[in-house]
Amino acid sequence: MSDRLINILLTSFTKILIPGIRVTIPLTLLSFAVSLVLGLLLALVLVARVPVLKTVAFIYIWIFRGTPLIVQLFIIFFGLPGLGIMIEAFPAAVLAFGLNLAAYNAEVFRSAIDAIPTGQMEAAYMVGLSYPQALVRIVLPQAFKIAFPSLFNNLISLLKDTSLASSITVVELFTSAQQIAARTYEPFALYCEAALIYLVFSTLLTWLQSWLEGRLVWKSHDSRDVTASGRTRSMVGL
Amino acid sequence: MLSVRDLHKSFGDSQILLLRGIDIEIDKGEVIAVIGPSGSGKTTMLRCISFLEKADSGRMEFRCCDDKAKVEEYDMHRATPAEIRCIRRHMGFVFQSFNLFQNRTALGNVMEGLVTARRMNKKEAEEISRRMLAKVGLAERADYYPGELSGGQQQRVAIARALALDPDIMLFDEPTSALDPELTREVLDTIRELASEGTTMLVVTHEMSFAREVAGHVIFMEDGVIVEQGTPEQVIDNPTQERTREFLRKTT
Numbered sequence: 001m002s003d004r005l006i007n008i009l010l011t012s013f014t015k016i017l018i019p020g021i022r023v024t025i026p027l028t029l030l031s032f033a034v035s036l037v038l039g040l041l042l043a044l045v046l047v048a049r050v051p052v053l054k055t056v057a058f059i060y061i062w063i064f065r066g067t068p069l070i071v072q073l074f075i076i077f078f079g080l081p082g083l084g085i086m087i088e089a090f091p092a093a094v095l096a097f098g099l100n101l102a103a104y105n106a107e108v109f110r111s112a113i114d115a116i117p118t119g120q121m122e123a124a125y126m127v128g129l130s131y132p133q134a135l136v137r138i139v140l141p142q143a144f145k146i147a148f149p150s151l152f153n154n155l156i157s158l159l160k161d162t163s164l165a166s167s168i169t170v171v172e173l174f175t176s177a178q179q180i181a182a183r184t185y186e187p188f189a190l191y192c193e194a195a196l197i198y199l200v201f202s203t204l205l206t207w208l209q210s211w212l213e214g215r216l217v218w219k220s221h222d223s224r225d226v227t228a229s230g231r232t233r234s235m236v237g238l
Numbered sequence: 239m240l241s242v243r244d245l246h247k248s249f250g251d252s253q254i255l256l257l258r259g260i261d262i263e264i265d266k267g268e269v270i271a272v273i274g275p276s277g278s279g280k281t282t283m284l285r286c287i288s289f290l291e292k293a294d295s296g297r298m299e300f301r302c303c304d305d306k307a308k309v310e311e312y313d314m315h316r317a318t319p320a321e322i323r324c325i326r327r328h329m330g331f332v333f334q335s336f337n338l339f340q341n342r343t344a345l346g347n348v349m350e351g352l353v354t355a356r357r358m359n360k361k362e363a364e365e366i367s368r369r370m371l372a373k374v375g376l377a378e379r380a381d382y383y384p385g386e387l388s389g390g391q392q393q394r395v396a397i398a399r400a401l402a403l404d405p406d407i408m409l410f411d412e413p414t415s416a417l418d419p420e421l422t423r424e425v426l427d428t429i430r431e432l433a434s435e436g437t438t439m440l441v442v443t444h445e446m447s448f449a450r451e452v453a454g455h456v457i458f459m460e461d462g463v464i465v466e467q468g469t470p471e472q473v474i475d476n477p478t479q480e481r482t483r484e485f486l487r488k489t490t
Contacts, residue, residue, distance in 0.1 A: 119337035122290050123396075126331040127403060128323070128355030137354060141341045218341055218383040 009189055012180045016190075020173035020197050027093055027172060028159045034098025035158075036151070039105025044135075046106070047113050057106065064103035070164050072096050077168040093165040097158060104154055112147035113139060145216050152209040156202050163198075173197060239266045239438060240287075240407055245296035245314060247279075247286055247462075256282045257293070258462040264407065267436040271443055271453035271470075275485055279462040280442040281334075284411050286314060287440070288331050289322045300325055301406075330400030334412040336392040338384040344371060344395045345380040348402045356403070370398040374428050390421030394428050401432075408432065410441040446489060450474050458482045 042057045064072070077092040087095065116139050124134035163174035177194035181187040241264070247257040257279045264270055272280045285291040287298070296314035312321055338347050348367035352358045358366075371377050374394040384392055393413055400408060410429065414422040426448050433439060433452045443449055449456055449470060456473040458466045458481075466479045477483045 117335075117337070119333060119335055120339060123331075123333065123337035123339065123399075124350075125290070126288065126326060126329070127351030127399060128327060129351070130323075130355075133354055137350070138339050138341065145341075219386060220343060220381045220383055 005186060005189055008180075008184050008186055009193055012177075012184075012190060012193065015180060016173055016176045016194055017197055019171055019176045020201065023090075023170065023172040024159070024162050024174075025201070027090065027097070027162045027165060027170070028155070030094045031097035031101065031162070032155050032158055034094060035101035035105050035154070038098065038102035040109050042102060042106035043109030043113060046110050048131075061103045061106055064100050065107075069096070069100050069161060070167065072100055073164055073168055089165070089168050089170045092168060093162070093170050097162065097165075101154055101158055105151060108147050108150040108154065109143065112143040112150075115146050116142050148213060148216060149209070152205070152212075156205050159202055159205065160198055239301050240264045240440075241299045242287060242314070243297045243299075245283065245286055246294045247282055247291065248294055256462050257286065260296075260459075260462075260464060262287075262440075262457070262464075264438060264440060266406075266438055268455060269433045269437075269439045269441065269453045270455045270457060271441050271449035272457045272459060273443065273446070273449055273473075273485075274457075274459035274465075278459045280459050281411050283459070284331075284409050284440065284442055288329055288409055289314075289317060289325065290331075298325075300328070327403075328406040330403060330405035330408040332393070332396050332400055332408065332410045332413050334415050336384070336389070336396045336416070338387075338392050338395055338399070340384055343381050343383055344376060344387065344391075344398075347384070347395055348399045351399065351403050366402055367398070370402045371395070373401070374398045375424075388421060389417045390424045393417065393421075393425045397425075397428055397432075407438040407440065410439060410443070412442050412444065415444060444489070446474060446486070458485065460485070 042060065045053045045057045073093065073096040076087060076096045077089060080087060080092075120138050120142065121134055124138045129137065162172060165172050166175035166178060169175075174194055177190050181190040184190070240262075242260060242262045245257050245260040245262075246255070248255050260279075260283055262270070262283075272283070274280050282291065286293040286296065293314040298312045298314050298317075300310055300312065312325065317325070338344075339350060342350060345364065345367055348370055349360070349363045352363035352366060353360060356363075368377065368380060371380050374397055376391060376394055376398070379387060379391060379395075382391075384395070387395065393416075397408075397413075413429065414425050417425060422445070426445065429439070429441065430448075430452055441449075441453065451470075453470055456467065456470050457464055458473055458477070458479070460481050466473055466477060466482045472478075473482065474486065477486060
């Protein structure tokens with residue numbers, strides 16, 4: 001490897017990393033927040049079988065899962081101005097990624113809620129809880145635990161998909177790599193460098209996931225030694 | 239205290255009849271055991287009484303203790319959500335599969351109804367809940383999650399959860415069917431103790447000896463009708479109906 005290439009890689013590293021931290025990560029987190037809120041609302045509408053809204057949710061998911069993300073991105077950024085709606089590149093990207101992932105997260109939430117045995121709801125009713133109370137206090141916390149790995153999966157996907165924002169002029173991690181590659185004629189090295197930075201980000205997320213999952217367990221003890229009956233494993237129901 | 243008249247229930251839209259005109263009457267302090275083969279409609283009956291399932295028709299009279307003079311009558315098919323809430327306020331239900339809230343400790347399970355539904359302050363609710371857990375012999379398991387408890391312990395927590403709300407009647411849906419014999423005993427002991435305290439109970443069970451010992455009245459059901467009922471001596475020891483005799487021959 002020539003000195004020139006090493007020099008390019010070293011000087012470009014921060015030039016790629018900084019937009020990564022300043023743009024890619026906020027873009028990912030904001031879009032994900034939008035997708036969580038909207039996805040949960042869509043799932044609740046589906047689970048509660050709210051008339052009319054249920055159909056709306058179904059059509060929403062059908063469209064956003066059934067069309068390419070980059071097409072949605074282009075419609076929002078390049079298409080909407082034609083209808084008089086101008087959105088800046090960054091908010092347009094947040095909107096496109098958020099709306100798109102909401103459709104996926106809605107399905108994650110819905111299936112997780114469906115996975116909670118109906119007995120939980122029935123027991124909640126019999127101690128006097130209303131439907132919303134039972135949902136919020138009993139069903140959703142359990143469903144969230146089931147949904148968690150899939151949601152995190154989607155988060156990691158999203159992190160990488162934000163590179164598509166480069167196509168609507170958002171200067172994020174990949175855009176920076178593209179610019180430097182065009183200037184230095186070293187596309188192989190620079191795109192590998194960009195890939196490496198994405199890899200570092202997603203590795204951090206993976207660590208975060210396993211740490212959080214470890215805390216999402218309903219146990220009062222470090223289960224191994226002490227359990228209810230004093231045995232190494234509890235008997236029924238585990 | 240609670241009576242049900244002419245309860246009918248069919249399955250879905252089809253013509254499969256699960257309950258074909260059930261009449262039940264329970265007085266305060268009475269323990270009724272409901273026995274019968276699988277598919278006879280015992281559980282469905284209990285679920286209709288607690289409105290977990292909607293009956294096709296039927297009338298319920300339920301005297302709630304806080305207003306002794308008044309006897310309310312309810313249409314079991316058309317009961318409004320408000321009526322159902324009111325009825326359930328006075329009922330405790332114990333499920334075959336426990337149905338403890340998996341995201342709550344034993345204490346949290348017992349407290350949930352008091353705090354969320356009854357809006358009791360936490361301190362008072364905790365005091366009541368701890369007393370109820372002690373009553374079922376699980377005071378030292380208060381901080382355990384359901385997954386860390388044995389089946390018998392889970393069912394006793396479930397009983398404490400129902401008792402904490404001070405119900406007028408306890409409904410038990412095969413409370414020991416999911417348990418092995420050893421664990422069955424600890425749960426039955428708990429129910430036996432409630433009976434001795436004069437708790438009104440309607441117990442669907444497969445435990446003949448338990449029904450004989452604890453219940454004042456035994457109902458034998460088959461194919462959605464009550465075939466025979468009376469004292470345990472009459473129904474279990476000297477059944478008059480051939481179907482009852484046949485069922486008891488198979489189970490004992």
